[in-house]
Amino acid sequence: MAHQVKLVDKAWTRSTCIYNFNYITRYLTLHNLFCFHVFNRFLRELARLKVNSSSGDRELADWLKTLGPEYPQYMHNLIHCGIDLNLLPFVNDEHLCNDAGITNGVHRMKILKAVRPMGK
Numbered sequence: 001m002a003h004q005v006k007l008v009d010k011a012w013t014r015s016t017c018i019y020n021f022n023y024i025t026r027y028l029t030l031h032n033l034f035c036f037h038v039f040n041r042f043l044r045e046l047a048r049l050k051v052n053s054s055s056g057d058r059e060l061a062d063w064l065k066t067l068g069p070e071y072p073q074y075m076h077n078l079i080h081c082g083i084d085l086n087l088l089p090f091v092n093d094e095h096l097c098n099d100a101g102i103t104n105g106v107h108r109m110k111i112l113k114a115v116r117p118m119g120k
Contacts, residue, residue, distance in 0.1 A: 056084050056085065057075070057079060059085050060075055060078060060079065060084060060085050060088075061075050063085060063088075066114075067110055067111065067114055068110075070107070071107065071110075071111070074100065074102055074107070074111075077100045077101045077102065078100050080100075081095075081099040081100050083095070083099075083100060088115050089115050089116070091112075091115070092112070093108055093109075093112060096108040096111060096112070
């Protein structure tokens with residue numbers, strides 16, 4: 001009799017494991033599908049934001065290249081502190097030094113000299 005109980009216990013345990021495995025698989029599939037859709041939506045939004053901002057970034061990078069080959073290094077700093085081509089005519093030496101972190105005084109002077117005609 002004890003042997004039969006073990007067989008029943010083994011059968012019950014095996015079927016429970018199969019049921020749990022199927023349940024967990026279904027749950028994880030649905031969960032992963034949900035996560036996939038959320039992640040996919042996030043990527044689409046990120047791409048949309050990148051498309052909207054990258055044209056201004058490219059224009060700023062192109063403009064900095066016209067000043068010289070060493071000036072594009074400041075693009076990230078300018079963008080990071082919120083300066084784009086539209087705002088550039090209104091910056092001063094203090095903004096470039098303190099906010100954008102452009103420590104080279106000659107570079108700041110050249111940027112300001114090139115920017116002034118844009119503000120007219």
